[in-house]
Amino acid sequence: MDAVIVSSKYQIVIPKEIRESMGIVSGQKIQMIAYRNRIKLIPIKPIA
Numbered sequence: 001m002d003a004v005i006v007s008s009k010y011q012i013v014i015p016k017e018i019r020e021s022m023g024i025v026s027g028q029k030i031q032m033i034a035y036r037n038r039i040k041l042i043p044i045k046p047i048a
Contacts, residue, residue, distance in 0.1 A: 002017070002018065014041075022043055023043070024043050028044070029044040030042065030043050030044060031043075
């Protein structure tokens with residue numbers, strides 16, 4: 001499990017290993033959901 005730091009602008013960096021395994025690219029939209037005291041990030045994939 002990777003830990004990330006929230007910047008002063010409330011930004012985070014998704015670790016490279018996770019980006020690559022999930023196929024996340026620069027500019028891609030990600031849905032954020034608060035659920036049971038957790039934050040879930042779900043990549044939005046275009047319907048092809």
